[in-house]
Amino acid sequence: MLVCDDHLVFAESLALVFVDAGHTVTGVTGTVDEVVDLLGTTDVDVCVLDVHLADGDLVDRLAEIRAAAPDARLVLLTGRLEPGLAPLALAAGVAGLVHKGQHVGGILDAVRRVHAGETVVDPVYRRPARAEPALYRLAAFLTPREREVLCRLVRGEHTAALARAMGITPATARCHIQSVLTKLGAHTRLEAATTAVRTGLVSAETGRWLAA
Missing domain, CATH: 3.40.50.2300 (Response regulator)
Structure with missing residues (x-):
């Protein structure tokens, strides 16, 4: 152990x-x-x-x-x-x-x-998830790249793996991550990922974007 x-x-x-x-x-x-x-x-x-x-x-x-x-x-x-x-x-x-x-x-x-x-x-x-319309409005301002970054954060990918998968440099990946955190009002990657899952923006099972 x-x-x-x-x-x-x-x-x-x-x-x-x-x-x-x-x-x-x-x-x-x-x-x-x-x-x-x-x-x-x-x-x-x-x-x-x-x-x-x-x-x-x-x-x-x-x-x-x-x-x-x-x-x-x-x-x-x-x-x-x-x-x-x-x-x-x-x-x-x-x-x-x-x-x-x-x-x-x-x-x-x-x-x-x-x-x-x-x-x-x-x-x-085990508290049930609840919808947060205000967050959905904020999420609408995420670019396609930022949505992909948020999905990868939910999947638990660290910066280097995220950068490789997206074909970008780690520095660019960090910029995208910070932009996602800023737009969602999150202070950490964990907070952004848990908020995305809790509110139904991203699937915890597949890591895919769910919001319309």
């Missing part, structure tokens, strides 16, 4: 809880880069990961993490409450989504079930 949280004291404490419960913890870290490195060199069955890490949002690099350890079961343990986080995470291959407000017993049970092959989503993330 690998435990990753940007608050290392929390991560180390949680690792001790897992060890006491009979799990083998092979690594504790606080950055996405370290997660990818550890997954490339360590046999890991379950990864318990926060969404916001020291070097960025984990969701932006889920595809990279999945590629580093295709067989590992991923559990997102986070305090964030974006309603669109669940479909976005599940579409990217996450097996568990657990809120940090859970008691330790609830976290242990969720990890146990994920390890056994179940998909676990905390009820707090």
Whole structure:
């Protein structure tokens, strides 16, 4: 098992809880880069990961993490409450989504079930999506390129992969991403992606544009 949280004291404490419960913890870290490195060199069955890490949002690099350890079961343990986080995470291959407000017993049970092959989503993330006409009006100002960028953010593509797929430079990709964030009033890629999924602009399952 690998435990990753940007608050290392929390991560180390949680690792001790897992060890006491009979799990083998092979690594504790606080950055996405370290997660990818550890997954490339360590046999890991379950990864318990926060969404916001020291070097960025984990969701932006889920595809990279999945590629580093295709067989590992991923559990997102986070305090964030974006309603669109669940479909976005599940579409990217996450097996568990657990809120940090859970008691330790609830976290242990969720990890146990994920390890056994179940998909676990905390009820707090199962709120129904709701339409936001104002956002649709804002989305109408997205260019075709920006719509493609938003769709790729929902698919979890990082900047380099997005740039390669679109045939543009990473610098141009970053400009498109920033423009999307500005037009949607989002502060991070994760916020833009979850908003797009939650409001029905983009499909979490296919990553395709849905809005008329």
